[in-house]
Amino acid sequence: xxxxxxxxxxxxSLKAFDYKLKPIKLNENSYFFYGKEEYFxxxxxxxxxxxxxxxxxNSVILIDTGSSxxxxxxxxxxxxxxxxxxxxxxxxxxxHPDHFLGNSAFQSDIFATDxxxxxxxxxxxxxxxxxxxxxxxxxxNTKVKAPNKNLNSKILDLDGYKLEILYLDGHTKSDVVxxxxxxxxxxxxxxxxxxxxxxTAHADIKKWIKSLEELEKIDYKFLVSGHGIAxxxxxxxxxxxxxxxxxxxxxxxxxxxxxxxxxxLEKPIPKEFESFTMFKEEFERSVINLxxxxxxxxx
Amino acid sequence: xxxxxxxIFSFIFLQNLNAKNPISSPTFDDILKDIIKNDKYIFDDExxxxxxxxxxxxxxxxxxxxxxxxxxxxxxxxxxxxxxxIPKIIDMDLKAIYPIISLNIKVAQETxxxxxxxxxxxxxxxxxxxxxxxxxGCSVASVTSSDTDFGKFLGKINGEVFEVEKxxxxxxxxxxxxxxxxLIFGNxxxxxxxxxxKDNTNILxxxxxxxxxxxxxxxxxxxxxxxxxxxxxFSDVDGNVFTSEIK
Numbered sequence: 001x002x003x004x005x006x007x008x009x010x011x012x013s014l015k016a017f018d019y020k021l022k023p024i025k026l027n028e029n030s031y032f033f034y035g036k037e038e039y040f041x042x043x044x045x046x047x048x049x050x051x052x053x054x055x056x057x058n059s060v061i062l063i064d065t066g067s068s069x070x071x072x073x074x075x076x077x078x079x080x081x082x083x084x085x086x087x088x089x090x091x092x093x094x095x096h097p098d099h100f101l102g103n104s105a106f107q108s109d110i111f112a113t114d115x116x117x118x119x120x121x122x123x124x125x126x127x128x129x130x131x132x133x134x135x136x137x138x139x140x141n142t143k144v145k146a147p148n149k150n151l152n153s154k155i156l157d158l159d160g161y162k163l164e165i166l167y168l169d170g171h172t173k174s175d176v177v178x179x180x181x182x183x184x185x186x187x188x189x190x191x192x193x194x195x196x197x198x199x200t201a202h203a204d205i206k207k208w209i210k211s212l213e214e215l216e217k218i219d220y221k222f223l224v225s226g227h228g229i230a231x232x233x234x235x236x237x238x239x240x241x242x243x244x245x246x247x248x249x250x251x252x253x254x255x256x257x258x259x260x261x262x263x264x265l266e267k268p269i270p271k272e273f274e275s276f277t278m279f280k281e282e283f284e285r286s287v288i289n290l291x292x293x294x295x296x297x298x299x
Numbered sequence: 300x301x302x303x304x305x306x307i308f309s310f311i312f313l314q315n316l317n318a319k320n321p322i323s324s325p326t327f328d329d330i331l332k333d334i335i336k337n338d339k340y341i342f343d344d345e346x347x348x349x350x351x352x353x354x355x356x357x358x359x360x361x362x363x364x365x366x367x368x369x370x371x372x373x374x375x376x377x378x379x380x381x382x383x384x385i386p387k388i389i390d391m392d393l394k395a396i397y398p399i400i401s402l403n404i405k406v407a408q409e410t411x412x413x414x415x416x417x418x419x420x421x422x423x424x425x426x427x428x429x430x431x432x433x434x435x436g437c438s439v440a441s442v443t444s445s446d447t448d449f450g451k452f453l454g455k456i457n458g459e460v461f462e463v464e465k466x467x468x469x470x471x472x473x474x475x476x477x478x479x480x481x482l483i484f485g486n487x488x489x490x491x492x493x494x495x496x497k498d499n500t501n502i503l504x505x506x507x508x509x510x511x512x513x514x515x516x517x518x519x520x521x522x523x524x525x526x527x528x529x530x531x532x533f534s535d536v537d538g539n540v541f542t543s544e545i546k
Contacts, residue, residue, distance in 0.1 A: 130433070133433045134433070257461065258459065258461030258463065258469050258471055258519075260364050260401045260519055261362045261364070261401070262350040262362070262364045262401075280353075281353065281354075284352060284353060285356060288352055288356075288357070288360070288362055289357070292360075292515075292517060295457075295471070295473065295517060296457065296473075
């Protein structure tokens with residue numbers, strides 16, 4: 001009996017990581033996979049970002065591909081349960097590893113901006129090494145697959161299905177936002193974090209706020225943010241702007257008063273952000289990353 | 300039977316000796332002995348605060364803040380990270396500054412960090428904390444030195460003084476320098492190994508630095524001596540001396 005349990009244990013550990021994915025339906029042909037509002041960990045297998053797909057007349061368009069080869073395979077399986085149409089097109093919204101490392105599970109054409117493509121080509125392997133450290137086994141077989149199609153037009157026509165493309169920046173140096181005028185769904189990628197504290201690893205706060213002000217003009221029915229659940233609410237964009245302003249103002253004031261990083265972190269959390277998930281950890285990361293650039297203005 | 304009691308007793312005793320060190324590590328005893336020789340020491344987390352990030356995502360820039368102001372008239376302060384290939388971080392002669400420092404360091408892996416403060420009676424107070432990180436920070440070339448413009452900025456100093464409370468003047472200063480460890484083939488060591496902080500006439504503190512400090516280092520010092528004109532002098536291992544007034 002003991003041996004049996006042992007053998008079972010060995011085999012179960014050989015089994016691929018199960019992400020337990022279920023797409024959430026937004027309307028007739030549009031769905032998204034809701035990424036966990038957590039940081040990368042062995043338990044979530046890196047499933048922390050949203051991935052969306054649109055079923056068109058002849059094909060499926062996939063927006064981002066998640067953080068691993070295995071994740072890519074599993075969303076593919078879930079999509080195949082809904083439709084037999086081929087996943088012909090992928091769009092990588094930006095170069096962060098939780099959004100493109102599932103690319104290698106697909107044979108599709110992959111669209112991205114020049115900048116995003118170069119970042120993926122140059123730093124993709126570094127991202128994998130880093131995630132193997134954090135996420136471990138779920139990263140098995142993950143390889144870099146760079147985009148092969150250049151994204152540069154205002155309208156992307158995929159098999160007759162038209163998507164509006166906005167070329168913005170601020171979260172990274174190149175953030176692609178898609179607006180589907182047929183369904184009025186706005187795919188904001190990581191320019192919007194819904195009720196989840198924004199991550200600022202490669203951010204330019206001023207540009208980010210500008211981009212968000214651009215997005216405020218769009219009359220959407222659904223907003224699929226890069227992180228946090230999809231919503232019909234108009235509030236998330238405003239909330240993000242106010243968080244980024246708060247971050248910017250806090251760092252400016254702190255630099256002016258000569259504070260140390262840890263003195264900033266000890267300040268109480270403003271009420272309006274208490275409902276954000278991951279506030280403490282993301283705020284700490286942002287302060288550590290960004291504060292030195294504010295201190296540069298020392299006399 | 301007596302022998303067994305003795306064994307049990309000595310076992311418990313040894314366990315207790317270890318338990319005094321709040322974070323044990325295989326290198327701690329050797330590094331400590333190397334620094335303080337046979338001086339007396341106590342573990343004193345109560346009077347010394349070491350602040351570190353909850354997780355150090357970026358192993359080449361890990362902010363540290365040490366505050367040992369509760370130890371009056373402290374003479375010297377030393378920081379080291381047990382599991383770094385270059386454990387020592389900074390060795391400060393406290394003369395006229397408070398036992399407070401803020402700086403960024405590199406970590407090679409998850410490591411305990413210690414602050415040793417020598418009090419006026421010649422006893423070392425030791426505080427510990429743990430830096431959680433996946434590491435790798437000591438074996439990457441500095442970003443600065445791969446910048447082609449780096450000659451232009453080398454040694455550029457910024458600084459500002461803040462009166463944080465009555466009779467406490469905080470001096471913030473940073474300098475553009477690659478702080479190369481020499482651990483990477485082809486990149487010889489090149490780092491600031493000395494800082495002298497002065498007011499018009501007196502030396503407030505002199506410090507020895509090590510390459511475990513991050514590139515383009517930034518510091519916070521605090522002194523009770525008011526001055527219209529502090530002077531900070533950085534020297535590196537190549538013999539360059541960079542001086543600046545801080546007002």
